[in-house]
Amino acid sequence: MAWPIAEVARMSGVTARTLRHYDEIGLLPPARIGSNGHRYYEERQLLQLQQILVLRALGVGLSEIARILGDQVDELEALRGHHLRLVAERNRLDSLAATVSRTIADLERSRRDGTPMTSINRPENLFEGIQPADIDESLRDFPEQAEAARRATAAMTPAEIEAGQRERTARMVRLAELLAAGHPADAEPTQHMIDEEYQLLGEIRTVSVEEYLAIARSCTENAQWNAAYEAIAPGLAAYQRAAMEAYAAARLA
Amino acid sequence: MAWPIAEVARMSGVTARTLRHYDEIGLLPPARIGSNGHRYYEERQLLQLQQILVLRALGVGLSEIARILGDQVDELEALRGHHLRLVAERNRLDSLAATVSRTIADLERSRRDGTPMTSINRPENLFEGIQPADIDESLRDFPEQAEAARRATAAMTPAEIEAGQRERTARMVRLAELLAAGHPADAEPTQHMIDEEYQLLGEIRTVSVEEYLAIARSCTENAQWNAAYEAIAPGLAAYQRAAMEAYAAARLA
DNA sequence: ACTTGAAGCTGCCGCTGCGGCAGCTTCTAC
DNA sequence: GTAGAAGCTGCCGCAGCGGCAGCTTCAAGT
Numbered sequence: 001m002a003w004p005i006a007e008v009a010r011m012s013g014v015t016a017r018t019l020r021h022y023d024e025i026g027l028l029p030p031a032r033i034g035s036n037g038h039r040y041y042e043e044r045q046l047l048q049l050q051q052i053l054v055l056r057a058l059g060v061g062l063s064e065i066a067r068i069l070g071d072q073v074d075e076l077e078a079l080r081g082h083h084l085r086l087v088a089e090r091n092r093l094d095s096l097a098a099t100v101s102r103t104i105a106d107l108e109r110s111r112r113d114g115t116p117m118t119s120i121n122r123p124e125n126l127f128e129g130i131q132p133a134d135i136d137e138s139l140r141d142f143p144e145q146a147e148a149a150r151r152a153t154a155a156m157t158p159a160e161i162e163a164g165q166r167e168r169t170a171r172m173v174r175l176a177e178l179l180a181a182g183h184p185a186d187a188e189p190t191q192h193m194i195d196e197e198y199q200l201l202g203e204i205r206t207v208s209v210e211e212y213l214a215i216a217r218s219c220t221e222n223a224q225w226n227a228a229y230e231a232i233a234p235g236l237a238a239y240q241r242a243a244m245e246a247y248a249a250a251r252l253a
Numbered sequence: 254m255a256w257p258i259a260e261v262a263r264m265s266g267v268t269a270r271t272l273r274h275y276d277e278i279g280l281l282p283p284a285r286i287g288s289n290g291h292r293y294y295e296e297r298q299l300l301q302l303q304q305i306l307v308l309r310a311l312g313v314g315l316s317e318i319a320r321i322l323g324d325q326v327d328e329l330e331a332l333r334g335h336h337l338r339l340v341a342e343r344n345r346l347d348s349l350a351a352t353v354s355r356t357i358a359d360l361e362r363s364r365r366d367g368t369p370m371t372s373i374n375r376p377e378n379l380f381e382g383i384q385p386a387d388i389d390e391s392l393r394d395f396p397e398q399a400e401a402a403r404r405a406t407a408a409m410t411p412a413e414i415e416a417g418q419r420e421r422t423a424r425m426v427r428l429a430e431l432l433a434a435g436h437p438a439d440a441e442p443t444q445h446m447i448d449e450e451y452q453l454l455g456e457i458r459t460v461s462v463e464e465y466l467a468i469a470r471s472c473t474e475n476a477q478w479n480a481a482y483e484a485i486a487p488g489l490a491a492y493q494r495a496a497m498e499a500y501a502a503a504r505l506a
Numbered sequence: 507a508c509t510t511g512a513a514g515c516t517g518c519c520g521c522t523g524c525g526g527c528a529g530c531t532t533c534t535a536c
Numbered sequence: 537g538t539a540g541a542a543g544c545t546g547c548c549g550c551a552g553c554g555g556c557a558g559c560t561t562c563a564a565g566t
Contacts (some may be wrong), residue, residue, distance in 0.1 A: 006513065020515085036561060037515055047356070054353060057346075062552070065540060076364070079357045086350040092341040093310075100307060100336045104302070107329055259542065273544085274524060289532060290544055315523070 188248035216244035439499035469497035
């Protein structure tokens with residue numbers, strides 16, 4: 001089944017102009033071009049277009065999108081990745097909305113009883129959730145520890161890497177169970193797990209308290225990590241972060 | 254307290270270059286310019302910047318943002334509006350993620366048992382949640398009267414059309430506020446708004462009671478309208494419909 | 507067979523929202 | 537007194553389309 005350009009435009013919500021543009025830059029050539037020069041699209045193209053639009057909605061540039069679609073081995077895998085990133089982006093909007101809520105409440109209070117705005121004392125609070133508009137960062141790699149991690153994995157066999165990933169996943173699931181069971185982040189069972197993690201981390205490389213707290217922050221702030229946690233259980237990223245921060249306060253002080 | 258440009262950049266996550274740009278185009282002049290030409294920002298500017306970034310995250314153009322901030326009477330009111338829109342955008346991402354999930358499931362099924370993709374039968378399904386990338390877009394297409402409307406708009410300038418769309422959006426947001434405030438659909442404040450709408454409708458063309466009820470029904474039954482309402486607040490479509498039906502029963506009988 | 511309105515096509519120009527310089531001026535801070 | 541960080545003001549450029557103009561093609565009615 002082949003759809004003409006206007007039909008695809010209607011279905012997808014983009015303009016025909018845009019579709020021609022995507023053809024022009026080689027991002028989405030039509031399945032077939034009629035002898036009259038008209039463009040006709042088929043199912044594959046629609047699926048590709050979906051991916052393009054999803055990535056575009058995440059703020060990825062067209063050239064980057066082309067690269068991603070280009071060296072995409074398994075499209076199912078790719079779709080799953082996009083899904084994770086979408087969830088992360090949704091969570092970011094959530095936190096943005098929460099930030100705005102806080103500002104509203106703050107304004108209401110200061111208007112009511114004439115006190116000055118308190119969030120202004122920590123102006124960073126005004127912008128929570130806005131900062132990592134950049135998704136590319138999370139597509140590419142992690143910050144800070146990226147170097148160390150890469151050096152560490154470079155010396156490992158694929159099997160070892162896989163095993164490590166499974167272990168981390170298992171640990172996350174156990175944490176999710178603690179969360180579901182209602183244990184506060186600073187309670188014993190959770191803190192015990194966090195301590196295990198800290199010991200493991202120490203075997204790879206020594207981290208300062210600041211570094212450790214930075215890692216804690218990335219649990220919610222790094223889109224990729226956050227998505228990985230949220231995919232297991234909602235609120236898990238924040239839970240892990242809170243647990244790590246409590247651990248740092250209690251035992252690394 | 255006055256912050257220099259780099260400090261504001263750090264807190265908000267935008268670059269100093271961007272802040273200079275915003276000054277240049279008059280969108281966000283600093284509170285004060287030192288005798289050396291350096292820019293210094295205060296609390297008011299930070300609050301403004303927050304609003305700018307929120308609106309930007311919603312895809313609003315800078316000129317439009319300037320207009321909004323310009324004729325903003327009550328900033329608290331404005332913030333509440335932004336919050337509503339943020340939540341709407343988050344819901345959109347949610348539905349986008351759901352769409353991607355469906356595609357994944359569909360691909361898995363067709364890969365597993367060799368059946369063809371079913372969602373392709375209704376290719377629109379592939380793009381749910383993508384369409385209203387622009388918030389106004391979601392209000393562009395009203396069906397049924399689309400004919401009448403189009404005939405009416407044919408005689409209008411683009412600026413007039415745009416203004417009309419903004420007005421509809423504003424009206425929907427106000428309705429959402431009534432809903433959020435807990436007013437029943439058949440209570441006075443809501444019915445008053447519906448009456449206004451009815452009068453406006455009458456100016457365009459006269460509708461019979463049956464037609465009016467048909468329009469009410471399409472609020473929830475027409476996918477596009479429904480989506481437009483739900484994008485603003487969950488339950489808004491049903492609320493609007495109920496309000497219109499109550500109005501018809503009480504005053505058009 | 508002929509018109510006619512809708513839908514296509516190909517350029518080309520223009521806009522927005524910055525990023526990235528270059529080239530120069532301040533400011534601390536040792 | 538000089539180095540290094542932080543500012544400033546232009547100016548150029550790029551991505552991602554929107555909006556034409558000018559021409560062709562197609563399906564449908566008469």
